Amino acid sequence: MNTSPEHNRKFEKMIVGQIYPLYLQKISKKGRTKEELDFVITWLTGFDSKQIKSYCAENITFKTFFELATINNKAKFIKGSICGYKIETLLNPLTKNVRILDKLVDDLAKGKSLEKITNPT
Numbered sequence: 001m002n003t004s005p006e007h008n009r010k011f012e013k014m015i016v017g018q019i020y021p022l023y024l025q026k027i028s029k030k031g032r033t034k035e036e037l038d039f040v041i042t043w044l045t046g047f048d049s050k051q052i053k054s055y056c057a058e059n060i061t062f063k064t065f066f067e068l069a070t071i072n073n074k075a076k077f078i079k080g081s082i083c084g085y086k087i088e089t090l091l092n093p094l095t096k097n098v099r100i101l102d103k104l105v106d107d108l109a110k111g112k113s114l115e116k117i118t119n120p121t
Contacts, residue, residue, distance in 0.1 A: 003085070008092045012063040017056035023105045030109045040104040043118045044097075045069035066097045075100050077120040082106060 027037055038049045046069055047055070055065055075097075079088045082102045090096040107117045 003090065003092055003095055008095050011094050011098045012061060014062045014098075015059050016062060016065045017059050019062075020052070020056045026105060027109045030111065032108050036108060036114060037105070039114055040108055040117055041101070044072055044075055044101055044104060046072070062098055063094055066094055069097075071097060074118070074120055078103055079120070 024034055024037055027033075035049075038052055041052055042048060045065070055068075078100050079086075080103055081087070082099045085099055087096065087099050087103060090099060104117055108114075
């Protein structure tokens, strides 16, 4: 699916440190932990908890965050809809990576096990 240039630019400017607390709030309401959130972010990006904390404090954008990341090879198998977009049809790499992260957080909030989240098939 081809998203609009404006839609894609929105993700270029989003600050990781502003979104991370929202992810944490979402999963915490469902009884999940910061460690579990960091686990799925680490799985996707290769960043450890210290790096995630540092990037949040530095107020880097999602564009920079994903440029620095080493995306897990299994991420290409993540499918489903998030915010009305089918992940597997997104063409813009940054938009796709942000939506994959959103999907991981949603799955965590829905109570999926870490094993199921990190072993997409």
